[in-house]
Amino acid sequence: MFVVKNSDYKARVANIFVSARFIQDVGYRLRGCGPGWCETELAVEPRHWQQDGFVHAGVQATMADHTAGAAAGTLMRVDELVLTVEFKINLLRTAVADRLFCRADVLRPGRQLTVVESSVFAVAGEKQTLVSKAMVTLALVQQVK
Amino acid sequence: MFVVKNSDYKARVANIFVSARFIQDVGYRLRGCGPGWCETELAVEPRHWQQDGFVHAGVQATMADHTAGAAAGTLMRVDELVLTVEFKINLLRTAVADRLFCRADVLRPGRQLTVVESSVFAVAGEKQTLVSKAMVTLALVQQVK
Amino acid sequence: MFVVKNSDYKARVANIFVSARFIQDVGYRLRGCGPGWCETELAVEPRHWQQDGFVHAGVQATMADHTAGAAAGTLMRVDELVLTVEFKINLLRTAVADRLFCRADVLRPGRQLTVVESSVFAVAGEKQTLVSKAMVTLALVQQVK
Amino acid sequence: MFVVKNSDYKARVANIFVSARFIQDVGYRLRGCGPGWCETELAVEPRHWQQDGFVHAGVQATMADHTAGAAAGTLMRVDELVLTVEFKINLLRTAVADRLFCRADVLRPGRQLTVVESSVFAVAGEKQTLVSKAMVTLALVQQVK
Numbered sequence: 331m332f333v334v335k336n337s338d339y340k341a342r343v344a345n346i347f348v349s350a351r352f353i354q355d356v357g358y359r360l361r362g363c364g365p366g367w368c369e370t371e372l373a374v375e376p377r378h379w380q381q382d383g384f385v386h387a388g389v390q391a392t393m394a395d396h397t398a399g400a401a402a403g404t405l406m407r408v409d410e411l412v413l414t415v416e417f418k419i420n421l422l423r424t425a426v427a428d429r430l431f432c433r434a435d436v437l438r439p440g441r442q443l444t445v446v447e448s449s450v451f452a453v454a455g456e457k458q459t460l461v462s463k464a465m466v467t468l469a470l471v472q473q474v475k
Numbered sequence: 476m477f478v479v480k481n482s483d484y485k486a487r488v489a490n491i492f493v494s495a496r497f498i499q500d501v502g503y504r505l506r507g508c509g510p511g512w513c514e515t516e517l518a519v520e521p522r523h524w525q526q527d528g529f530v531h532a533g534v535q536a537t538m539a540d541h542t543a544g545a546a547a548g549t550l551m552r553v554d555e556l557v558l559t560v561e562f563k564i565n566l567l568r569t570a571v572a573d574r575l576f577c578r579a580d581v582l583r584p585g586r587q588l589t590v591v592e593s594s595v596f597a598v599a600g601e602k603q604t605l606v607s608k609a610m611v612t613l614a615l616v617q618q619v620k
Numbered sequence: 621m622f623v624v625k626n627s628d629y630k631a632r633v634a635n636i637f638v639s640a641r642f643i644q645d646v647g648y649r650l651r652g653c654g655p656g657w658c659e660t661e662l663a664v665e666p667r668h669w670q671q672d673g674f675v676h677a678g679v680q681a682t683m684a685d686h687t688a689g690a691a692a693g694t695l696m697r698v699d700e701l702v703l704t705v706e707f708k709i710n711l712l713r714t715a716v717a718d719r720l721f722c723r724a725d726v727l728r729p730g731r732q733l734t735v736v737e738s739s740v741f742a743v744a745g746e747k748q749t750l751v752s753k754a755m756v757t758l759a760l761v762q763q764v765k
Numbered sequence: 766m767f768v769v770k771n772s773d774y775k776a777r778v779a780n781i782f783v784s785a786r787f788i789q790d791v792g793y794r795l796r797g798c799g800p801g802w803c804e805t806e807l808a809v810e811p812r813h814w815q816q817d818g819f820v821h822a823g824v825q826a827t828m829a830d831h832t833a834g835a836a837a838g839t840l841m842r843v844d845e846l847v848l849t850v851e852f853k854i855n856l857l858r859t860a861v862a863d864r865l866f867c868r869a870d871v872l873r874p875g876r877q878l879t880v881v882e883s884s885v886f887a888v889a890g891e892k893q894t895l896v897s898k899a900m901v902t903l904a905l906v907q908q909v910k
Binding site: 415416418442443445465467469 | 850851853877878880900902904
């Protein structure tokens with residue numbers, strides 16, 4: 331269903347994580363990717379909390395957004411960049427967790443716009459609880475050299 | 476127009492910044508607040524960038540969300556918490572900036588739900604350019620002791 | 621997983637369609653419902669078009685919203701109303717179709733807020749194509765007699 | 766600030782209303798437009814209600830979306846179409862009104878994507894009450910002859 335336009339897309343996606351300083355700084359880690367999808371995780375620390383001890387909405391939103399960008403990135407051409415146009419996220423439950431896991435799936439690939447859904451889960455041992463869900467619109471744009 | 480229910484709301488809002496570890500960690504700073512509004516700023520550093528040298532969408536989203544929460548917080552009762560229900564953000568321009576400024580205004584206060592708009596600006600000297608705009612729905616919930 | 625609080629919920633959902641004048645006027649039809657879900661359809665006519673002969677975004681948005689409300693309605697108490705707080709919809713493809721089908725599923729039931737996802741499909745014979753997807757936040761509120 | 770690329774844009778916008786069958790059918794009326802903005806109105810009738818006698822969210826969403834499209838349309842080239850990519854709307858108050866008024870303003874014009882804000886007001890005599898607000902992303906696409 332999804333057409334890969336860059337045979338080396340896995341290295342490209344890995345690079346979207348390594349070279350994004352904010353992603354490194356907060357501590358998100360790439361877990362895997364394939365055509366049209368990406369999975370990430372975060373070991374939650376107190377520095378990720380909001381004022382009441384829950385994982386900050388911004389931590390979840392950044393994870394949903396970046397994982398969506400990487401999922402779109404699996405379908406990019408070599409000379410393209412991926413930029414977020416907009417996203418919407420519903421925080422479904424207050425997230426109290428040692429670990430977050432995120433899965434992003436391309437809902438609609440496009441030449442210019444790609445729409446991706448991201449789900450963020452609180453992980454406790456074997457148990458995963460959906461804590462937030464996002465819909466993300468991304469633009470693939472020609473890289474300027 | 477806005478009814479303040481906690482005469483000490485400024486201290487409360489200040490505390491929403493000081494005690495939110497993620498906000499401290501990323502470096503957002505409260506600049507001012509009043510009934511139904513809040514302003515914040517961020518001195519942008521390379522650690523806030525995404526993979527192409529722009530301010531990460533997550534940095535902007537966190538700022539829009541947290542400033543909105545603080546704006547809603549100016550109208551809370553002493554015994555209430557503010558939690559984000561959902562938000563949507565449009566990234567209008569790629570943000571290349573040394574400083575970000577955010578202004579959040581309550582659009583609709585409510586007993587249970589408050590709707591807030593946040594605008595994020597890239598600041599260069601005297602010039603401010605709107606880089607993203609968010610609409611945020613927040614819930615005011617009774618604190619459990 | 622979903623708790624039904626009104627044994628007569630199917631009649632209640634049916635009534636959400638029959639008594640909503642705009643729904644009758646545009647022509648949406650209830651196809652079925654169960655705990656936490658609802659399905660609807662629309663026989664597309666030229667009066668549902670926008671200026672270029674595609675199904676109007678508003679026709680799709682109304683369908684996504686109302687079907688979501690009905691899905692939330694399957695979990696309401698007898699004395700509650702369902703009201704839309706907000707929704708976001710992505711129009712994924714221009715919809716050229718004789719029939720639209722919509723499926724809404726509750727993602728997160730709550731005492732006060734319920735979050736529902738709705739998918740709208742263009743139907744051509746046996747083939748269904750996803751044309752839009754919405755995330756809808758709804759409030760269950762006590763009916764005032 | 767806004768660059769008009771079609772000197773005959775007013776006729777074009779008028780046509781976006783006249784030729785959109787759903788808009789005619791529901792009864793929205795163009796009130797005025799200029800570079801980057803559009804205003805519309807609707808005489809509310811019982812056929813616009815949801816099940817509890819409020820104006821249906823879909824009626825408000827359609828108005829917000831179409832007025833936004835027309836605002837974007839004031840900045841289109843002659844050979845372009847405007848299509849909604851996505852929108853998000855917050856229903857701020859239950860709308861009980863004889864008349865709705867909508868104002869849409871372009872927040873960010875773009876070659877490919879235009880972002881517009883729409884506000885819907887309930888009108889009672891001289892008084893206007895904001896009942897919903899939307900943020901709409903639209904694509905300008907080359908017309909295929």
